[in-house]
Amino acid sequence: MQDQYIHKGMRKQLVKEITKKGIQDKRVLAAIGHIPRHYFFDSALISHAYQDKAFPIGEGQTISQPYTVAFQTTLLDVQPGDKILEVGTGSGYQCCVLMALGAKVYTIEYNKKLYLRAKKLLPKMGFRPQFFLGDGSKGIPGFAPFDKIIVTAGAPSVPQSLLQQLNENGRLIIPVGNAQQQKMLRLIKIGNQVQEEVFSTFKFVPLVGENGW
Ligand code: SAM
Numbered sequence: 452m453q454d455q456y457i458h459k460g461m462r463k464q465l466v467k468e469i470t471k472k473g474i475q476d477k478r479v480l481a482a483i484g485h486i487p488r489h490y491f492f493d494s495a496l497i498s499h500a501y502q503d504k505a506f507p508i509g510e511g512q513t514i515s516q517p518y519t520v521a522f523q524t525t526l527l528d529v530q531p532g533d534k535i536l537e538v539g540t541g542s543g544y545q546c547c548v549l550m551a552l553g554a555k556v557y558t559i560e561y562n563k564k565l566y567l568r569a570k571k572l573l574p575k576m577g578f579r580p581q582f583f584l585g586d587g588s589k590g591i592p593g594f595a596p597f598d599k600i601i602v603t604a605g606a607p608s609v610p611q612s613l614l615q616q617l618n619e620n621g622r623l624i625i626p627v628g629n630a631q632q633q634k635m636l637r638l639i640k641i642g643n644q645v646q647e648e649v650f651s652t653f654k655f656v657p658l659v660g661e662n663g664w
Contacts (some may be wrong), residue, residue, distance in 0.1 A: 452461070452487075452490050452575065452576075454489075454490075457550040458480075458487060458489055458500075458501075458555075461500070461501035462483070462484050462487075463484065463539075463608040464638035465483065465484075465488075465501045465502075465503060466480050466483055466487075468486045468534060468555060469483065469503060469521050469660075470502050470516055470519045471635070472503070473582060474516050474518065474521040474522065474525060475525075476521075476524075476525045478552060479503070479521050479524045479548075479552070480521070481539065481551075482515055482524070482548045482551040482552050483520070483521055483548065484549055486504075486544065486547045486551055486553075487576070488500045488514075488544060488578050489501070489545065490572065490576060491508070491514055491542040491544050491572070492496065492506070495557070497524060501567055503516055503517050503518050504516055504559075506634070508532055508541060508542045508565065509564065509565070510565055510566060511539070511561050511565055511656070512541055512544040512562065512656055513595065513656055513662070514541060515541070515544070515545060515603060515655075518547055519653055520544065520545050521587040522547075522635065522641070522650075522651075522653075523545070523603070523624050523635070524545075524548055524549065524552070524601075525529070525568060525603055526622075526624045526635065526650065527549075527579050527599050527601055527603070527622065527624050527638045528599075528622070529549055529552040529554050529599070530553070530554075531552070531554075531588050531597075532553060532555065532600075532651030533553070533555065533598040533599055534552045534554075534555050534596075534597050534598045535554045535555065535556050535557070535597060535598065535599045535600070535601065536556075536557045536558075536559070536587075536590060536591060536595075536597040536599075536600045536601070536613075537549065537556055537557070537559070537580075537601050537603065538587030538590075538600065538601070538602040538604065538613075538658070539559075539560065539587065539602065539603035539604040539605060539658070540558040540559065540560035540565065540569045540582065541560065541564060541565060541571045542565070542568075542569065543558070543568075543572055543578075545601070545603055546569070546575065546578065546580050547573065549600055549601070550580060552576045553593075554599075555580075555581035556563055556581065557581045557583065557591055557594055557597070558580050558583065559582075559583040559584070559585055559586075559587035559591060560582075560583070560584060560587070560646050561582060561585065561586060561587065561631050561659055561660060565603075566582065566583075566584045569582065569611045570582045570610035571602075576594055579600055581594070582586070586659075586660035586661055586663075587602075587660070587661035588606070588610050588612075588613075588658055588659070588660035588661055589610070589612050589660065589662060590610070590612050590613050590615075591616070591662050592616065594623065595615075595616035596616055596617060596618040597616055597617060597618065597621060598617075598618050598621050599617075599621060599622050599623070599624075599626075600613050600621070600622075600623045601624045601627075602615065602623070602624065602625075602626065602658060602661075603655065604611050604626075604655050604656055604657060604658035604663070605626045605627070605628060605630070605633040605653075605654070605656065605657050605658055606626065606633070606658040606662070606663060607627070607628075607629075607658075607663065607664055608627060609623070609625060609627060609636065609663075610662035611636060613625070613662075614625040614638065614645060614661060616652070618640070618642045619640060619642070620639065620640065620641065621637075621640050622637060622638065622639045622640070623637070623638040623640075624636070625635065625638070626650045626655045628652075630657060630664070632652050632653070632654050633650060633652070633653055633654070633655055633660065634649050634650065634651070634652055635649075635650040635653055636648070637650065638649070650653070
């Protein structure tokens with residue numbers, strides 16, 4: 452694994468591209484500029500790593516589009532020391548972006564091959580989140596509450612169990628809709644109330660499990 456001058460140059464271009472598309476948070480842009488996305492690709496496919504596109508990672512799953520990662524991360528408003536649950540480890544890229552921003556991440560993946568792959572790769576990159584294998588649509592009750600929760604697969608509705616596992620003033624970022632498209636939601640827990648905001652449309656792979664499809 453080598454992060455060379457050419458990769459850094461491609462990352463700069465990628466950051467410019469997602470800035471043009473509307474991402475403004477400087478810390479998020481710096482994190483995207485920092486994480487070598489080509490480490491998540493087979494060597495024959497590295498030319499795809501710095502395009503602003505989702506890409507297959509095997510097992511019918513994808514590494515999210517950098518713009519989408521930046522969008523969700525901006526909504527999450529990550530602060531150093533935040534305890535964050537990520538549902539859908541996938542490649543582990545989003546997890547690295549969260550950790551580059553100083554978060555303590557608990558990441559859960561349903562697919563065993565992807566879980567094992569990320570568990571091997573991330574420590575080599577210097578990132579040591581808590582990895583879990585299982586159904587993240589139920590959250591991880593034994594490790595709750597979380598300051599923030601990010602779901603990186605499309606859900607049919609907002610799982611109540613995730614809201615229950617949020618701290619006071621905690622926020623949940625989750626794409627909700629049908630199999631074709633989902634709206635990005637931001638839910639903030641204030642006392643017994645949940646404030647919901649709706650953002651633009653995305654297309655994610657489905658959230659499976661008890662509170663998924
Ligand atoms: N965050 C990932 C990344 O940076 O590569 C993107 C992951 S991909 C778009 C969505 C992932 O969610 C897939 O790896 C899928 O297996 C996983 N997934 C779907 N339903 C899940 C569930 N109930 N619990 C945990 N992971 C789930």
